[in-house]
Amino acid sequence: MTLIVQKYGGSSVADASSIKRVAKRIVEAKRAGHEVVVVVSAMGDTTDELIELAEQITPLPPSREMDILLTAGERISMSLLAMAIANLGVEAQSFTGQQAGVITDTTHGKARIIDVSPGRIRATLDAGAVAIVAGFQGVTQYTNDVTTLGRGGSDTTAVALAAALDAAVCEIYTDVDGVYTADPRIVPSARRIDRISYEEMMEMAASGAKVLGLRCVEYARKFAVPVHVRSSFSGREGTLVTDEIIEGAEPMEEPIISGVAHDRSEAKVTVVGVPDVPGKAARIFEVVAGAEVNIDMIVQNVSAASTGLTDISFTLPATDGQHAIAALKAAQAEIGFASLQYDDTIGKISLIGAGMRSHPGVSAKLFSALSAAGVNIEMISTSEIRISVVTRADHLDDAVRAVHHAFDLDDADTEAVVYGGTGR
Amino acid sequence: MTLIVQKYGGSSVADASSIKRVAKRIVEAKRAGHEVVVVVSAMGDTTDELIELAEQITPLPPSREMDILLTAGERISMSLLAMAIANLGVEAQSFTGQQAGVITDTTHGKARIIDVSPGRIRATLDAGAVAIVAGFQGVTQYTNDVTTLGRGGSDTTAVALAAALDAAVCEIYTDVDGVYTADPRIVPSARRIDRISYEEMMEMAASGAKVLGLRCVEYARKFAVPVHVRSSFSGREGTLVTDEIIEGAEPMEEPIISGVAHDRSEAKVTVVGVPDVPGKAARIFEVVAGAEVNIDMIVQNVSAASTGLTDISFTLPATDGQHAIAALKAAQAEIGFASLQYDDTIGKISLIGAGMRSHPGVSAKLFSALSAAGVNIEMISTSEIRISVVTRADHLDDAVRAVHHAFDLDDADTEAVVYGGTGR
Incomplete structure (x- = not known):
C-alpha cells in the first residue's frame, strides 16, 4: 500500500459541485489501494x-x-470535503493544522513550519479512513496560538506532511496541468516539462513562476519528497519535481535549459549620489533590511572619479517599495545620498537550467537573442543554473518569446492547455 | 476590580458596523475599571x-x-471583534473554545460542558487585556475534537466561563431589553421583569420563552451566577436572573405570577387503543425514548371497562414528530395498539410564578380566564411553580392575552420595546 498526499487549491474546491468532483478523485485513489492524505x-x-x-x-x-480569522476558510473547506467523501461511502475525517501536528514558529502571517507530528493522521490512516488536513495553517509550539504560513502555504503543508509521513509522492492539484517552459499565455508553444530538478524548480519559483512556491520546493528538496504538479480538471500526468539523478534511470542527454520564467512584481530603487566611501553601501542595505524588505538584484555604477559619488540600484517586491523608500528617506542625512528614484515599470526574465553549468555560451546566446528582439538590458544577475535580466516591463513579453525560441524550447506539436481563470 | 462576562448574540455582531458598536461598549466597561471577558x-x-x-x-x-464547519462562524466574529477593540486602543485577544478551556463530552451537535479550565483567559485578564471567547463550542477531553453545544450554546458558554472565573455577573446582550411577562408581540402591555429567580426562569425557558436557554439557566443556578439579560442596542437595565432570596435585600411582597410563556413548537401524538394492562404505557415511552425523543406532557384517558383499551396522548417537539411516529409504528405489533394520531396544530400556554406555591386558587383562576375567553383546554400539566395548558394553536394568542390580563400583569405605562428582527 502506497501513501500519497494530495493537495487541492482554492480553485479546485470553489463551490459545492467542485468539492464533490474532488471527493470523487480522492475516493478513486483510495479505492485504487492507496492511503490518502488530502491537504485543502x-x-x-x-x-x-x-x-x-x-x-x-x-x-x-x-x-x-x-491569522485566527483567515484559518476559518480552511475549516469550512476541509469539513465540507470530508462530508462529500463520506457521502461516497468512504470514511473521512478532517483536521486543523493543530490537530494534524503542524508546529510553527510565532511569526503570524508568514510562519515557518518547525516540526510536524502527524500522530492523529497516521492513526486515521491506520483505521482505514482518508485524512483531510487544513492547509496554510499551524500552531505555535508553547502558546498554542493559530498561525498562517503565508502565500503558497498550503503547498508547504502538503510537502511537510508528505515528508513526515514518508509518502511516496506529494501531488499538487491546481488549475494548470504542470510546469511549462514559459507562461503559455505569453508563449503559446511552451512545452509542459515532464521532470525538473528541485534546484531548477527553486530557481523557477524564485524567478516568478507561480505554480509552486519557493518554500514548498525548498522543503521538498530538503526531505527528498517527489512533488507531482498536475491538474485537478484532467487525468493527465503533470510535472514531476524530483532529484536530478533518479536511481535506475537511463542516463540521458539533459536539455541545457529547462525553462524561461518572468516576473512583473518587482520595482527598482536607485539611490543617487552616494558618497563612494567604504560602508555606505552596507549601511543602505542595513536600512532596507531593517524595514523587513527583501532585496533581489543589486547594481552599483562605476564611481565618477571627479565627484567621488556613485549610484546604487536594487530591485525589490513592488509591494514593499514604499516601506523601503520611507526607511531610506529617514536615513538620508546620515548616509548622505542626494536623492531616490523609484521605478515600478520593470520586468525580469530568467533562464533556468541545470545544463548551463557544463555548457558555456548560454549568456552570450541570451544577450544576442534579446538584442535581436530589440530588448534593452538594465540589470543582470546570475546563479550557477540561472541568468536573470531586468528589462522595461513593456518589453518583457517579447523578451520571453525571443529567448524561449532561441533556446529551442518551442513545442510545435502541442498547444499548451490552460484551465481555469488564473492561468498560472 | 470586578470581573464581568458579556455575551453578544449573532444579531449584535451582524456586520462590521455592529461589531464596531459592540467593541465600543466593551471598551467602556473596560475603561470603567472592570475585567472583561466577552463571549460572542x-x-x-x-x-x-x-x-x-x-x-x-x-x-x-x-x-x-x-461541528468543525459550524465553529468557523465564531472564529470569524471573535477575531473581528478583537480587531475592533484593538482599533480603539484596548488590547484584546480572541480564543477558541479549546483555547479557553471549554471541555465537553463527545456528543457532537449538542455537547455538554463538563469542565472549564480558563487558565489562558485568566492570564489574559492579568495582562490587562480583554479576552474574547468563541461561544457555542468546546473540545472533547481526550480526543481533542471540536464540539458544538447546540441552540443557545453561546449563553451556556458565557455562564460557564462566569462560573469558572467567579465573575460578579454574566451579562447576556440580545436584541430585546429583558425578560417580559409575556411575548410583547402578542401582549403589547407586557411588563419587563426586573428580577426573576433561577427556578422561574427555568420554567419560562422550558415553556417556550426564548430569551434564555434552559441549559444556560440550569448552569447559572447550579453555580449561582447572576445573569443580566439586556439589550445591546440601549443602555437600559434589563432583567436580573438570580436567587430568590437576596442577602440584605428588604423582604417584600413577591408577585404571585412572574409571567406567561407560550410555545408553538410542539405536537401531540395519540396512541389509540392501547391494551390497558401493566407495562404497556412504559413500553410506549421506552420506544419513544429509544428514538432519542424527549416527551413533554402525558395524558392517559380513563379506560373503557367494556373494551379494556385506553388512549395515551403525549406532546413532543414537532421536529421530532416523525422520528417518534416511525419508532412507534415499528413497535405496533409488539405493543398491540390500534392506531396513531398526529396533531401539530396545538399550542401551549404556561403560567409561571414562585408565589403560586403559597397561593391556592391559581389554577381555578387560570381555567376560568381561559373559559371566559372561549379557549378549550386539551391537556394540563403542573409543577410546583408552573401550570401549563395545551390549546388549539389558533387560540393561543387569545389565551396568552386573557391570562396575562387576569393575573394583573399588564403595565399600563410602558409599551414593550422590541428591537431587531427576531423579537425574542
Whole structure:
C-alpha cells in the first residue's frame, strides 16, 4: 500500500459541485489501494473576502487575530470535503493544522513550519479512513496560538506532511496541468516539462513562476519528497519535481535549459549620489533590511572619479517599495545620498537550467537573442543554473518569446492547455 | 476590580458596523475599571449559511464534520471583534473554545460542558487585556475534537466561563431589553421583569420563552451566577436572573405570577387503543425514548371497562414528530395498539410564578380566564411553580392575552420595546 498526499487549491474546491468532483478523485485513489492524505485550501475567494471584512473593521488588524480569522476558510473547506467523501461511502475525517501536528514558529502571517507530528493522521490512516488536513495553517509550539504560513502555504503543508509521513509522492492539484517552459499565455508553444530538478524548480519559483512556491520546493528538496504538479480538471500526468539523478534511470542527454520564467512584481530603487566611501553601501542595505524588505538584484555604477559619488540600484517586491523608500528617506542625512528614484515599470526574465553549468555560451546566446528582439538590458544577475535580466516591463513579453525560441524550447506539436481563470 | 462576562448574540455582531458598536461598549466597561471577558456568537446568519452549504454537499453530514464547519462562524466574529477593540486602543485577544478551556463530552451537535479550565483567559485578564471567547463550542477531553453545544450554546458558554472565573455577573446582550411577562408581540402591555429567580426562569425557558436557554439557566443556578439579560442596542437595565432570596435585600411582597410563556413548537401524538394492562404505557415511552425523543406532557384517558383499551396522548417537539411516529409504528405489533394520531396544530400556554406555591386558587383562576375567553383546554400539566395548558394553536394568542390580563400583569405605562428582527 502506497501513501500519497494530495493537495487541492482554492480553485479546485470553489463551490459545492467542485468539492464533490474532488471527493470523487480522492475516493478513486483510495479505492485504487492507496492511503490518502488530502491537504485543502480555502474555497475560491474566501480568504480575500475575510481580508476585506477585516479591512472594514480596522486598517491595521493585529496579526494574531488576522491569522485566527483567515484559518476559518480552511475549516469550512476541509469539513465540507470530508462530508462529500463520506457521502461516497468512504470514511473521512478532517483536521486543523493543530490537530494534524503542524508546529510553527510565532511569526503570524508568514510562519515557518518547525516540526510536524502527524500522530492523529497516521492513526486515521491506520483505521482505514482518508485524512483531510487544513492547509496554510499551524500552531505555535508553547502558546498554542493559530498561525498562517503565508502565500503558497498550503503547498508547504502538503510537502511537510508528505515528508513526515514518508509518502511516496506529494501531488499538487491546481488549475494548470504542470510546469511549462514559459507562461503559455505569453508563449503559446511552451512545452509542459515532464521532470525538473528541485534546484531548477527553486530557481523557477524564485524567478516568478507561480505554480509552486519557493518554500514548498525548498522543503521538498530538503526531505527528498517527489512533488507531482498536475491538474485537478484532467487525468493527465503533470510535472514531476524530483532529484536530478533518479536511481535506475537511463542516463540521458539533459536539455541545457529547462525553462524561461518572468516576473512583473518587482520595482527598482536607485539611490543617487552616494558618497563612494567604504560602508555606505552596507549601511543602505542595513536600512532596507531593517524595514523587513527583501532585496533581489543589486547594481552599483562605476564611481565618477571627479565627484567621488556613485549610484546604487536594487530591485525589490513592488509591494514593499514604499516601506523601503520611507526607511531610506529617514536615513538620508546620515548616509548622505542626494536623492531616490523609484521605478515600478520593470520586468525580469530568467533562464533556468541545470545544463548551463557544463555548457558555456548560454549568456552570450541570451544577450544576442534579446538584442535581436530589440530588448534593452538594465540589470543582470546570475546563479550557477540561472541568468536573470531586468528589462522595461513593456518589453518583457517579447523578451520571453525571443529567448524561449532561441533556446529551442518551442513545442510545435502541442498547444499548451490552460484551465481555469488564473492561468498560472 | 470586578470581573464581568458579556455575551453578544449573532444579531449584535451582524456586520462590521455592529461589531464596531459592540467593541465600543466593551471598551467602556473596560475603561470603567472592570475585567472583561466577552463571549460572542457567529455573525448574523453565518451559521444558517454554513448549514446550507453542508446540505448542498450531502443530506446526512457526519456530526463531527458538521461541528468543525459550524465553529468557523465564531472564529470569524471573535477575531473581528478583537480587531475592533484593538482599533480603539484596548488590547484584546480572541480564543477558541479549546483555547479557553471549554471541555465537553463527545456528543457532537449538542455537547455538554463538563469542565472549564480558563487558565489562558485568566492570564489574559492579568495582562490587562480583554479576552474574547468563541461561544457555542468546546473540545472533547481526550480526543481533542471540536464540539458544538447546540441552540443557545453561546449563553451556556458565557455562564460557564462566569462560573469558572467567579465573575460578579454574566451579562447576556440580545436584541430585546429583558425578560417580559409575556411575548410583547402578542401582549403589547407586557411588563419587563426586573428580577426573576433561577427556578422561574427555568420554567419560562422550558415553556417556550426564548430569551434564555434552559441549559444556560440550569448552569447559572447550579453555580449561582447572576445573569443580566439586556439589550445591546440601549443602555437600559434589563432583567436580573438570580436567587430568590437576596442577602440584605428588604423582604417584600413577591408577585404571585412572574409571567406567561407560550410555545408553538410542539405536537401531540395519540396512541389509540392501547391494551390497558401493566407495562404497556412504559413500553410506549421506552420506544419513544429509544428514538432519542424527549416527551413533554402525558395524558392517559380513563379506560373503557367494556373494551379494556385506553388512549395515551403525549406532546413532543414537532421536529421530532416523525422520528417518534416511525419508532412507534415499528413497535405496533409488539405493543398491540390500534392506531396513531398526529396533531401539530396545538399550542401551549404556561403560567409561571414562585408565589403560586403559597397561593391556592391559581389554577381555578387560570381555567376560568381561559373559559371566559372561549379557549378549550386539551391537556394540563403542573409543577410546583408552573401550570401549563395545551390549546388549539389558533387560540393561543387569545389565551396568552386573557391570562396575562387576569393575573394583573399588564403595565399600563410602558409599551414593550422590541428591537431587531427576531423579537425574542
